[in-house]
Amino acid sequence: MSNSTSHPKSGPKSGPKSGPRSALGGFSVRSPIGSGRSEMQPGSAARAWGETLIQAQVVTKSYPMGTGRLEILKGIDLEIRSGDALCIVGSSGAGKSTLLHILGTLDRPTLGKVLYRGQDLTKKSDDELAAFRNVSMGFVFQFHHLMAEFTALENVMMPCRIAGASPKDARAAAEELLTLLGLAQRLHHHPSELSGGEQQRVAIARALVRKPEVLFADEPTGNLDTVNGEKIQDLFFELKQKMNLTLVVVTHDEDFAKKFPKVLHMRDGHWL
Ligand SMILES: Nc1ncnc2c1ncn2[C@@H]1O[C@H](COP(=O)(O)OP(=O)(O)O)[C@@H](O)[C@H]1O
Ligand SMILES: [Mg+2]
Numbered sequence: 001m002s003n004s005t006s007h008p009k010s011g012p013k014s015g016p017k018s019g020p021r022s023a024l025g026g027f028s029v030r031s032p033i034g035s036g037r038s039e040m041q042p043g044s045a046a047r048a049w050g051e052t053l054i055q056a057q058v059v060t061k062s063y064p065m066g067t068g069r070l071e072i073l074k075g076i077d078l079e080i081r082s083g084d085a086l087c088i089v090g091s092s093g094a095g096k097s098t099l100l101h102i103l104g105t106l107d108r109p110t111l112g113k114v115l116y117r118g119q120d121l122t123k124k125s126d127d128e129l130a131a132f133r134n135v136s137m138g139f140v141f142q143f144h145h146l147m148a149e150f151t152a153l154e155n156v157m158m159p160c161r162i163a164g165a166s167p168k169d170a171r172a173a174a175e176e177l178l179t180l181l182g183l184a185q186r187l188h189h190h191p192s193e194l195s196g197g198e199q200q201r202v203a204i205a206r207a208l209v210r211k212p213e214v215l216f217a218d219e220p221t222g223n224l225d226t227v228n229g230e231k232i233q234d235l236f237f238e239l240k241q242k243m244n245l246t247l248v249v250v251t252h253d254e255d256f257a258k259k260f261p262k263v264l265h266m267r268d269g270h271w272l
């Protein structure tokens with residue numbers, strides 16, 4: 001384990017540490033869809049920093065293989081605190097995506113628990129988890145997974161519409177976030193009319209439009225060239241600050257990992 005790595009059992013202990021400086025200017029982030037959440041201003045402490053948010057307890061994941069089982073995660077312990085910017089880094093096949101999916105309740109562990117603010121998520125039904133994710137978590141993946149037949153604006157409106165927001169409110173929220181991400185002139189473009197970096201910005205806007213508490217990203221710059229990849233990397237830190245996010249990124253990219261205040265190294269399904 002390197003010096004930059006905190007012990008998984010005690011968890012990352014960072015305070016909010018800013019990443020690279022902002023290119024976004026003083027944009028105000030409001031709560032636009034009347035979700036009952038308090039307004040968030042950049043830099044405000046709308047969310048208490050440093051509380052235990054997510055805990056993985058002896059998380060094991062295995063798949064049947066032949067007469068035995070293939071163990072992918074071998075008893076992972078982890079504590080993520082609100083306000084953390086955590087990077088989990090490791091080479092391909094280490095189990096990073098599997099762990100991220102389990103932390104984000106997109107998958108379930110074979111054994112072990114995932115707690116969110118002390119609540120055992122592994123006890124919740126799929127429907128309960130879907131509702132929980134819609135409010136609390138945003139996801140960005142290596143490939144943008146935007147819907148080709150919809151515009152950037154419509155793609156970003158989608159989570160709000162699914163959550164019951166009116167078209168007007170959904171549109172206001174989506175426009176605000178796309179503008180924050182520098183895409184005010186691209187609202188009505190379809191994904192095929194956008195560059196790779198722009199597509200990923202739209203995907204980030206879609207992940208954040210419901211103002212989640214946690215943003216999970218899985219190799220979010222893996223499909224971009226170096227210049228655009230670095231811009232998107234820096235954007236994550238700016239958005240973390242602006243939107244009071246807890247940020248959890250998994251990547252094989254050691255240079256990206258160096259930008260994080262907290263880094264955990266993974267190999268063969270366990271911490272190094
Ligand atoms: N559904 C599955 N069935 C069997 N093996 C799987 C499945 N999903 C992932 N794996 C295996 O788990 C290991 C870790 O995969 P993954 O979490 O995607 O690693 P990483 O994201 O670090 O590259 C890989 O060896 C992969 O082949
Ligand atoms: Mg992966």
